[in-house]
Amino acid sequence: MVNHPLAATRLTAMREKSTEPGSFRAALHELTTMLVYEAARAFPAERYPIDTPVAPTEGIRLANPPLLVPVLRAGLGMADSALALLPESSMGFVGLARDEETFEPRAYLESLPADLSGIPVLVLDPMLATGGSLEHCCRLLADRGCTDITVICVLAAPEGIARLERSGLPLRLVTASIDQQLNDKMYIVPGLGDAGDRQFGGMPRF
């Protein structure tokens, strides 16, 4: 978990219900930068020869830049900041919408390389609630041979974390908060509401 005062102030802005969509998106961009920065500590780096204007020396580059996969819609608001920190990365897309009665994810977009063996993947979705959406997304990746998944979330519910642990999928989670629980509509409490609607508009449903 990323525990830092600058992350906490952005998370506070996102939780506050009076925060307008523009400020919500700005806080999500900044918080994503911090979460990706922390997640990338674990990425292998390699040395290679470079020349400064003065002398030859060694530089550092990522050995294997991850594929970025924002989960639409809400993960779209994390895509730019992740790509800014990881300009060598490519991006795939998964579109999921949770059914409001069954709470199961409905897939409407899957734009991913066919073979992900040997490719680390960074999944971007601000919310881990029941875990159905992220389990679905990570299973798509594992079915394509991916064995190294990092999931970046703003908020995680204990129920969703437990589901991902039970899934046996090859993933680690980086988040800014583990909240208390889910309510009877499977929203995270205290949470921040619907992360898609708060960025892009829509009717409140909680």
Ligand SMILES: O=P(O)(O)OC[C@H]1O[C@H](OP(=O)(O)OP(=O)(O)O)[C@H](O)[C@@H]1O
């Ligand atoms: O853990 P779960 O119970 O599956 O819920 C989490 C999902 O819900 C939100 O997406 P949503 O389905 O609202 O779609 P949206 O991004 O288009 O708003 C969120 O971005 C996650 O993808």
Ligand SMILES: O=c1cc[nH]c(=O)[nH]1
């Ligand atoms: O609290 C929640 C749960 C699922 N999806 C959201 O956007 N928010």
Ligand SMILES: [Mg+2]
């Ligand atoms: Mg939504």
